[in-house]
Amino acid sequence: MKVSNHEEFEPRIVAFLCRWCAYAGADLAGVSRLEYPPNVIPILVPCSGRVDPQYILLAFKNGADGVLIGGCHTPNDCHYVSGNYKALKRYALLKKYLEQIGINPARVRLEWISATEGQKFARVIREFTEELKKLGPLRLR
Amino acid sequence: MSTNKIKITIVPGAACGGCDVSLANLGERLLEATELVDIVFWPTVADFKLEDLKNLDHIDIGIFIGSIRLEKHAEAAKILREKAKFVVAYGTCACYGGIFGLGNLSTREELLKKVYLNTPTTENPEEKIPGQKVVINGVDVTPPRLTEWNLPLNNIVTVDLYVQGCPPIEDSINHFYEVLVSYAKNRKPFEKGMMIPGAKTLCDICPRKKPEKIVIEKFRRVHEGPIDDELCFLAQGIICLGPITVAGCGASCIKANMPCRGCLGPPADIIDRAGKFISTIASLVEIEREKELSDEELMRIVQEIVDPVGTFHRFTFSSGVINKKQEDAKK
Incomplete structure (x- = not known):
C-alpha cells in the first residue's frame, strides 16, 4: 500500500479487534454495506485485553502507520468482565512510551465499538485514516 | 604447548571491564583451565591490538564482551565471527546493548x-x-x-551462546565454564542460541511474600518512605522488573531491599521487554476498583510512571523492537 511520492499517501492501519464487540461491529459495517477506506487490516483477537503492547510495537516495526485497538464499551460490556480495562491502562502507558521514543502517540488509537455499532466502526476508520494521512508515513530509523 | 588445547579470545567492545573481572571469579579454576585452553587474545590483561586478532589463523571460542559503540568494535566483531567456530556474547552489553543503549535516545551528533x-x-x-x-x-x-547507534553483538554478527548478567555471577560463570571444559575435552559443540542462565524469571526465585492478588493503587519510588523488606515490591507500588528479568543473580538486590532494575536481561521468549512490562504493570493498577474509577483516573495513575523507557528498558533498549529514537513525534 506504500506509494511513490507523486501519489497520495495511503496509510496502513493494523486493527486488533475483539471478537465479541469490535470485530462484530466491523462485520456489521460490512453486511450493512457502509463505506469506509480500505486502509485497515483487521486482526481478530479474543479480547482487547489480549493485545500485548509488544504486538503493537511489532506492527509499527513491520510497516504499520497506525494501530487501532477495538474493544467492548466500559464499564460492563466486556465478555471477560474486565479485559477492556486492561487494554485501557496499557494503552495509556504505551502512549507515554511511544512519545519518549519519538513516535507520535496519535498513531495508536483505542475505541470502544459494540456489535451494533457498524456506523461507529466506519466513522472511526474514516477519521483515523484522515488523521494518519496528515501525519504522513511512519519512517523508522 | 599441547595441540589439543582450544584457542579462546576475549574481545572487548564498549564495556566497563566488569565482565573481564567476573571471569576472574573462576579463581583457581582459571589455572586448571590453562591445561585445556589457550587464551590467545585478551587486551584487558595484556597488550594486544586489533592486528593481533587479524593475524590469528583460527579461534575455537570467541568471547565478546560489551556492546558495539565504536566502529572498531564492529570491525573486531566481524573478524571474530570470521575466525571463531563459536561466538559467545558475554554479559548484558554484548547480549542486549546494556545501559549504553539509552544513548540511542539521542543521535550520535547530539x-x-x-x-x-x-x-x-x-x-x-x-x-x-x-x-x-x-x-x-x-x-x-x-x-x-x-x-551511529549503540547495538548488541547479534545485530552485527550471528551469536552462538549468550551468557546473561551485569556481570554474570558465579552460577552462570560455573555453567559457562562447564560448557567450555566439555567442549575442550570432547569437542562437543553446544546448542546454537543457548542462553545461560536460561528461562526462569526472578519472581520464581524471589524470597518475598507475594499476595494472592497484586494491586497497585499508587506508584512509589524507592526514596519515598519506608519499604517493607518481606513483601513483594510490586504489591507496595514500587516498580520491580522481576517479572521480566531472568533469574541468575541470586536475587542479590532484592535481599538488600532494593527492587530489581533488570540488569540480567529478559527470559528468551520476550519479544520486547518494555512492551511486555507495560502489559504487566498496567494491568495491576487498581485492579479491584476498575469499574468504580473513571477511565481518565485510571489512565492518570498509570501515566504517573516517570520514565517508562529508562525504567523498563534500562539495560536493553538497544535490543528492543524499536531501539532508536524516532523523529516522528516532532510532526
Whole structure:
C-alpha cells in the first residue's frame, strides 16, 4: 500500500479487534454495506485485553502507520468482565512510551465499538485514516 | 604447548571491564583451565591490538564482551565471527546493548555535541570532536569514531551462546565454564542460541511474600518512605522488573531491599521487554476498583510512571523492537 511520492499517501492501519464487540461491529459495517477506506487490516483477537503492547510495537516495526485497538464499551460490556480495562491502562502507558521514543502517540488509537455499532466502526476508520494521512508515513530509523 | 588445547579470545567492545573481572571469579579454576585452553587474545590483561586478532589463523571460542559503540568494535566483531567456530556474547552489553543503549535516545551528533561542546564545564574553543582527523607530528592519531547507534553483538554478527548478567555471577560463570571444559575435552559443540542462565524469571526465585492478588493503587519510588523488606515490591507500588528479568543473580538486590532494575536481561521468549512490562504493570493498577474509577483516573495513575523507557528498558533498549529514537513525534 506504500506509494511513490507523486501519489497520495495511503496509510496502513493494523486493527486488533475483539471478537465479541469490535470485530462484530466491523462485520456489521460490512453486511450493512457502509463505506469506509480500505486502509485497515483487521486482526481478530479474543479480547482487547489480549493485545500485548509488544504486538503493537511489532506492527509499527513491520510497516504499520497506525494501530487501532477495538474493544467492548466500559464499564460492563466486556465478555471477560474486565479485559477492556486492561487494554485501557496499557494503552495509556504505551502512549507515554511511544512519545519518549519519538513516535507520535496519535498513531495508536483505542475505541470502544459494540456489535451494533457498524456506523461507529466506519466513522472511526474514516477519521483515523484522515488523521494518519496528515501525519504522513511512519519512517523508522 | 599441547595441540589439543582450544584457542579462546576475549574481545572487548564498549564495556566497563566488569565482565573481564567476573571471569576472574573462576579463581583457581582459571589455572586448571590453562591445561585445556589457550587464551590467545585478551587486551584487558595484556597488550594486544586489533592486528593481533587479524593475524590469528583460527579461534575455537570467541568471547565478546560489551556492546558495539565504536566502529572498531564492529570491525573486531566481524573478524571474530570470521575466525571463531563459536561466538559467545558475554554479559548484558554484548547480549542486549546494556545501559549504553539509552544513548540511542539521542543521535550520535547530539551526544557528541552535548558532551564535547555544550556541558557547562566544557571549554573547547576549536570545537574539536572525536571522529575528526587528527595528525600530530605527521602521525595519524585519529581517535576511533562512534557508530551511529549503540547495538548488541547479534545485530552485527550471528551469536552462538549468550551468557546473561551485569556481570554474570558465579552460577552462570560455573555453567559457562562447564560448557567450555566439555567442549575442550570432547569437542562437543553446544546448542546454537543457548542462553545461560536460561528461562526462569526472578519472581520464581524471589524470597518475598507475594499476595494472592497484586494491586497497585499508587506508584512509589524507592526514596519515598519506608519499604517493607518481606513483601513483594510490586504489591507496595514500587516498580520491580522481576517479572521480566531472568533469574541468575541470586536475587542479590532484592535481599538488600532494593527492587530489581533488570540488569540480567529478559527470559528468551520476550519479544520486547518494555512492551511486555507495560502489559504487566498496567494491568495491576487498581485492579479491584476498575469499574468504580473513571477511565481518565485510571489512565492518570498509570501515566504517573516517570520514565517508562529508562525504567523498563534500562539495560536493553538497544535490543528492543524499536531501539532508536524516532523523529516522528516532532510532526
